[in-house]
Amino acid sequence: MDSNNGGQSSSDLQRQAAAQIARKKVLAAYAGNARKQEANTVNNSNGTMKSEPVTQKINSESWKQYHSAWQNYYQKYYSDYYSRAAQNYIAKERLKDARKKAAEEEVLGSLAKVGAKGEKKPDSQPATGGNSQGSAEQDSGDNTTMSVVEIGHSLRQRIRKKATDNAKSSRKRRKFIPIIAGSAVVLLILFLQYNRLIFAPIMAYVSPGNAPASQIEAIDPTITQAVSAEPRLIIPKLNIDVPIRFDVALSDVMAAMNNGVAHYRIAGASAYPGEIGNFVITGHSAGDIYSSNPYKYIFSGLERLEDGDLIYVNYNSVRYTYRVVKKEVVDPSNVAALVVETDRPLITLVTCTPLGTSRYRLLVTGEQISPGYDGADEAEMSTPVTSEEVLPSNEPSFFEGIWDWLTGQ
Numbered sequence: 001m002d003s004n005n006g007g008q009s010s011s012d013l014q015r016q017a018a019a020q021i022a023r024k025k026v027l028a029a030y031a032g033n034a035r036k037q038e039a040n041t042v043n044n045s046n047g048t049m050k051s052e053p054v055t056q057k058i059n060s061e062s063w064k065q066y067h068s069a070w071q072n073y074y075q076k077y078y079s080d081y082y083s084r085a086a087q088n089y090i091a092k093e094r095l096k097d098a099r100k101k102a103a104e105e106e107v108l109g110s111l112a113k114v115g116a117k118g119e120k121k122p123d124s125q126p127a128t129g130g131n132s133q134g135s136a137e138q139d140s141g142d143n144t145t146m147s148v149v150e151i152g153h154s155l156r157q158r159i160r161k162k163a164t165d166n167a168k169s170s171r172k173r174r175k176f177i178p179i180i181a182g183s184a185v186v187l188l189i190l191f192l193q194y195n196r197l198i199f200a201p202i203m204a205y206v207s208p209g210n211a212p213a214s215q216i217e218a219i220d221p222t223i224t225q226a227v228s229a230e231p232r233l234i235i236p237k238l239n240i241d242v243p244i245r246f247d248v249a250l251s252d253v254m255a256a257m258n259n260g261v262a263h264y265r266i267a268g269a270s271a272y273p274g275e276i277g278n279f280v281i282t283g284h285s286a287g288d289i290y291s292s293n294p295y296k297y298i299f300s301g302l303e304r305l306e307d308g309d310l311i312y313v314n315y316n317s318v319r320y321t322y323r324v325v326k327k328e329v330v331d332p333s334n335v336a337a338l339v340v341e342t343d344r345p346l347i348t349l350v351t352c353t354p355l356g357t358s359r360y361r362l363l364v365t366g367e368q369i370s371p372g373y374d375g376a377d378e379a380e381m382s383t384p385v386t387s388e389e390v391l392p393s394n395e396p397s398f399f400e401g402i403w404d405w406l407t408g409q
Contacts, residue, residue, distance in 0.1 A: 021069050103151040110158055192288070192398040197356035200286035203297035204304070204355060227314045233261055233281060234312035238301045244281060244313070246272075253392045257284055258293045262392070268339030269348070270379045273315040274368070277379030278340050282350040286357070287395045296395060299351035302364055303327075311347060311366050322347045322366035329353060329360045332390040337363060345373050350391055358393040 231244040243260035256262035261283035271277030287296025311322040330337045338348060345368035353362040396404055 019073055021073075100151075103155070107151055107154060110155070189398070194356070194397075195289050196286040196394075196397070199289050200297065200300050200355040203286075204300040206297075227317055227319050229317045230314065232314045234314070235305070235309075236312075237305065237309050240298060240301075242283070242295065242298055244315075250389060250392075253282060254395075257282070257295060257392070260295055261298060264392075266335065266338060268336075271345065272379070273313050273320040273347075274318070274345055274371070274373065275377050275379045276343060276345060276373070278338060278342065278365075279313075279345065279347045280338055280350060281347065282392045284394050285351040285353065285362075286355055288398070291395060293395065299349065300355060302349060302351050302362055303353065303355075305364050311349070313347065318371070320345075320368055321370040323369050324364060324366045326363075326365040328363050328365075330363060330391075332358070332361055332393065334361075335389055335391055338391075340365075344368065345376060352394045361391045 231246055232241060233244050234241050244263055245256040245260055246263045248256040248262040248264045250264055250266075253262045253264055261281050263279070263281050265280070269278040269280050271279045273279055283299040284293070284296045285299045285302060287293055305324050305327070307324050307326075309324045311324065313320045313322070328337070338350075340346065347366045347368070349364040349366075351362050352358045353360050
């Protein structure tokens with residue numbers, strides 16, 4: 001196509017010009033014969049027209065020009081036709097070579113990636129017949145076609161093999177999905193049930209109280225100090241400074257330990273600070289990490305107390321000082337372990353042990369050393385404990401909470 005000549009190429013214009021010249025010469029030859037026929041047609045004497053036969057004679061020169069015009073036309077037409085056919089053939093061959101080269105490069109790239117060796121191509125069949133140019137071109141075209149087919153077949157095989165390997169690998173991985181999901185569920189349940197076993201020993205060595213250790217250690221145990229009226233338990237060695245909830249019923253002890261430590265009374269262990277008898281305080285030593293109770297680890301370090309360590313209690317604006325004299329581990333049902341015959345004021349701290357469980361109870365007992373208790377009142381008797389009651393425990397674990405919810409306890 002040529003944009004300068006109305007969208008036609010020069011070969012198209014030449015072909016059209018040759019055809020036009022040939023048509024003009026043919027028309028000119030036939031026009032001469034028609035004029036001769038008219039000249040031979042004459043009127044007769046009666047006024048009628050008389051037609052005489054006309055013998056058409058063709059000028060040899062005109063015929064030669066007519067024949068040459070058509071020869072020139074067909075020569076230019078077929079010359080242009082074969083020229084374009086040759087150009088198209090060359091373009092197709094170049095495109096075929098480019099595709100072959102691209103396919104071979106893709107195969108080589110694939111081989112380099114997977115580290116595989118290329119497949120051996122089959123030996124080409126020897127060409128039969130003569131050594132003519134047409135036979136050579138046909139053999140070359142056949143070899144090129146075979147090469148492209150082999151490359152395509154090799155690529156399809158590699159793609160199919162890769163897809164099959166990926167499918168097998170995917171099926172193998174899918175086999176592990178239920179195992180992984182089940183393991184994750186089991187690990188989650190174990191964490192919900194036993195996480196306190198991990199965190200309680202850690203919290204035993206982390207300050208569970210709210211006051212800085214320097215303020216707690218500054219207490220002089222030999223001096224009776226006037227303090228605020230808020231009841232508090234202070235243990236300098238464990239950095240504990242926590243509020244005490246007094247006169248809590250056994251049924252309400254668990255709720256009271258969400259706000260500190262709880263004091264409760266039973267027959268034989270119903271004393272208040274300064275009275276002759278046993279003054280009982282209980283607190284948690286462990287809880288779930290996701291529990292909102294800020295005092296769930298308050299007694300986690302109670303096992304670290306030894307004989308001679310000091311315990312302080314602020315009560316009615318007076319600070320009472322106790323010295324640890326005994327530690328023991330009892331069963332949860334051994335409530336009678338709190339009942340002791342004594343002629344002095346005592347304090348007993350109760351919590352669960354081992355850390356992270358509610359299997360046993362740890363009792364830490366101390367005797368009052370300040371202020372003096374000469375002439376102190378004896379504790380009043382409280383309601384006797386029934387055989388069904390047990391010592392307070394930690395917060396229920398994950399499965400214990402579910403069981404309590406199902407049974408409505």
